[in-house]
Structure formats: C-alpha cells, structure tokens
Amino acid sequence: MSTSLSSFIATRCTTDDRHPVAFYQLIHSIAQTCRAIAAAVDRSALAGTTGSAGVANVQGEEQKKLDIVTNTLMLEGTANNDVLAAVASEEMARISRTGQARKAGQYLLLFDPLDGSSNVDVNAPVGTIFSILRCADSTYPVSESDFLQPGTAQVCAGYAIYGAATMLVLTLGDGVDGFTLDRDSGEFVLTHPRMTIPASTREFAINTANTRFWEAPVNRYIDECLAGANGPRKQDFNMRWVAAMVADVHRILLRGGVFLYPQDTREASRFGKLRLLYEANPMSFLVEQAGGMSSTGHERVMDIQPHALHQRIAVMLGSRDEVERLTAYHQQAAQPVPDLVNALRHLWTEY
Numbered sequence: 001m002s003t004s005l006s007s008f009i010a011t012r013c014t015t016d017d018r019h020p021v022a023f024y025q026l027i028h029s030i031a032q033t034c035r036a037i038a039a040a041v042d043r044s045a046l047a048g049t050t051g052s053a054g055v056a057n058v059q060g061e062e063q064k065k066l067d068i069v070t071n072t073l074m075l076e077g078t079a080n081n082d083v084l085a086a087v088a089s090e091e092m093a094r095i096s097r098t099g100q101a102r103k104a105g106q107y108l109l110l111f112d113p114l115d116g117s118s119n120v121d122v123n124a125p126v127g128t129i130f131s132i133l134r135c136a137d138s139t140y141p142v143s144e145s146d147f148l149q150p151g152t153a154q155v156c157a158g159y160a161i162y163g164a165a166t167m168l169v170l171t172l173g174d175g176v177d178g179f180t181l182d183r184d185s186g187e188f189v190l191t192h193p194r195m196t197i198p199a200s201t202r203e204f205a206i207n208t209a210n211t212r213f214w215e216a217p218v219n220r221y222i223d224e225c226l227a228g229a230n231g232p233r234k235q236d237f238n239m240r241w242v243a244a245m246v247a248d249v250h251r252i253l254l255r256g257g258v259f260l261y262p263q264d265t266r267e268a269s270r271f272g273k274l275r276l277l278y279e280a281n282p283m284s285f286l287v288e289q290a291g292g293m294s295s296t297g298h299e300r301v302m303d304i305q306p307h308a309l310h311q312r313i314a315v316m317l318g319s320r321d322e323v324e325r326l327t328a329y330h331q332q333a334a335q336p337v338p339d340l341v342n343a344l345r346h347l348w349t350e351y
C-alpha cells in the first residue's frame with residue numbers, strides 16, 4: 001500500500017516529540033502551497049504569467065511575474081500557522097512577521113519560491129526551496145538577526161520540483177524522502193523513500209560559460225574531468241546543467257554527481273551566486289542527509305555563520321568522493337609551493 005505525505009507526516013507527528021503538532025501542519029501547508037505553485041507554473045502560458053515583471057528584487061535581479069505570484073502563494077499558504085513567527089524570501093528585501101501571538105517554541109521559514117525562474121518561459125524544470133529554523137524564545141519582536149543561524153540549526157528542509165512530474169523532497173534531519181504528486185488524488189505519494197547519493201560519480205554540473213572567472217582549484221578539477229580517459233582521472237565524464245539548482249540537485253539525489261556554483265572573479269565581494277540561507281543551506285542539509293557532502297571549497301557550507309539575510313556563497317555539493325577531491329584541491333592551492341619556499345629560504349641564507 002502506498003504512503004501519502006499526509007500519513008507520513010501524521011506518523012512523524014505521533015512518534016517524534018521534538019516538535020508540536022502545528023510544526024507538522026506547517027510542513028503540510030508548505031506541501032499544499034507547492035501543489036498550488038505547480039498549478040500556477042503549469043498554467044503560466046495560458047494565464048499570461050510568463051516573462052518579466054519589469055522590476056528587480058533586492059539582489060538586483062530581474063523578477064519574473066511568476067517569482068511574485070509564487071512568493072504571494074507561499075506567504076498566503078503558510079500565514080495562518082500557529083507556530084510560524086516570521087518568514088524570509090528571496091523575493092522580499094526584509095523579513096515578514098506573520099502576526100501570530102508571540103510565544104515559546106515558534107519557528108522561522110525561509111524560501112526561494114521559484115528557483116530557476118527563467119526556465120518557466122522555455123517550459124523547463126523549476127522548483128521551490130525551503131528551510132525551517134527554530135525561533136529563539138527570548139527575542140521580541142522577531143528581527144532579521146533571528147534568521148542568521150548556521151545551516152546546522154535547520155530542523156527541516158526541502159524542495160518541490162516542477163518537472164515532468166511534481167515532486168516534494170524532504171528532510172527532518174534523519175534521512176531524505178521523496179514524494180510524487182498524484183494529480184488525480186491531489187496527494188503527494190512516497191515514491192522515493194530514503195534517498196541516498198552514490199559516493200562516486202562521473203557526472204558534473206557547472207556553468208562553463210564562467211570558466212575564465214573561476215579560481216585555480218575549480219579550473220584544475222574541471223580540466224581533469226574534461227581530459228577524461230586520457231587525463232589524470234583516467235575515465236570519461238558527462239556534463240549536465242539545467243540552470244535550476246533544484247533540478248540539478250534532484251538529479252544528484254537520484255543518480256549521483258557533483259554541482260558547482262563557485263566563487264568567481266566577476267564580483268569579488270559576492271562570494272558566489274547562490275544565496276546561503278534559502279538555497280545553499282537547505283540543499284546542503286538534504287545532500288548531507290542523503291550521504292553526500294557540501295562545501296564552499298574551503299569549509300562546510302552548513303557551518304558558516306551568516307551575516308546577512310541575502311548573503312551569497314560558493315557551493316560545491318553532491319557525491320562525497322568528488323567534493324572531497326575539490327576541497328583537497330582548494331587546500332593544496334592555499335599551501336605555499338614547497339619548491340618556491342625552499343628556493344626563497346636558500347636565497348635568504350645565501351644573502
């Protein structure tokens with residue numbers, strides 16, 4: 001017999017006393033909202049909601065009409081939850097307080113309502129990413145600084161992917177489960193229990209149009225993949241890039257691979273393109289829970305203490321062997337070259 005998301009959540013609710021009932025209702029509301037977003041994406045060409053809204057969001061990026069529509073759906077779909085204190089979104093400069101009575105044991109929700117939104121206009125996959133944090137009891141009113149918690153503090157993370165099928169993939173900190181939307185019944189059905197990422201892979205995902213802006217360790221890694229069987233890796237690699245992190249990470253959860261959006265030299269102060277709190281952290285939580293690894297190249301993504309709500313970060317995540325290799329290349333690049341050091345030491349003694 002198949003397991004629906006509703007019964008999965010109900011079971012968790014009765015067996016896991018770390019969270020109140022309203023916390024599980026919040027997850028249910030997010031799932032219902034993702035179903036509404038799937039319908040909005042599905043109908044976008046018919047409803048005239050494709051294309052640009054003609055405005056920019058707080059990050060200076062062009063907002064699509066559906067970025068705004070889906071942001072509103074997420075706000076409205078989660079507003080009435082008793083334990084939700086405030087929300088933050090890629091599409092809102094500031095946090096939004098839900099107006100719920102202030103009490104102990106509340107939560108904060110962060111989301112990217114439509115990831116890869118440029119894909120909508122070409123009927124390619126898009127998604128919704130979310131992350132849930134506990135709200136410190138002592139803070140009133142809730143402020144932006146309450147959201148600045150490292151990824152390790154997340155109690156739940158997930159995404160919905162609107163592709164050939166709509167799926168919801170979820171972690172509560174003890175594994176990853178994937179549910180497929182049955183459009184006939186309207187239920188999400190557990191189709192991918194206990195998802196795990198194979199440790200090794202021959203598939204990488206990166207936007208190679210940015211090659212000239214990458215740092216040396218990333219260039220080294222990709223050059224070696226491209227050299228294939230004739231290079232140091234002694235095997236051929238395959239490349240995929242959907243331009244929606246949700247879809248690239250979903251593929252990695254299903255068959256392994258590595259996804260990179262590294263820091264590059266286009267804007268040195270930016271430290272990457274993806275946003276730490278509502279893109280990198282929830283995806284890192286899912287990937288780690290599925291046995292993979294996530295790093296900036298220099299440190300574990302989920303260990304970073306955020307300093308701003310819309311902070312960006314470099315991301316390298318997926319199959320463990322490849323992310324370990326990438327971090328080793330970054331460490332080696334940070335070491336002084338031994339020959340050069342010795343030569344300088346020699347010169348110094350001679351002098």
Ligand code: AHG
Binds near residue numbers: 207243
């Ligand atoms: P968003 O649409 O939420 O701004 O996210 C798009 C992100 C991410 O999902 C994707 O991996 C990346 O941007 C694609 O970047 P390029 O345009 O450089 O390919």
Ligand code: MN
Binds near residue numbers: 112114115116245279
């Ligand atoms: Mn995004």
Ligand code: MN
Binds near residue numbers: 090113
């Ligand atoms: Mn987005």
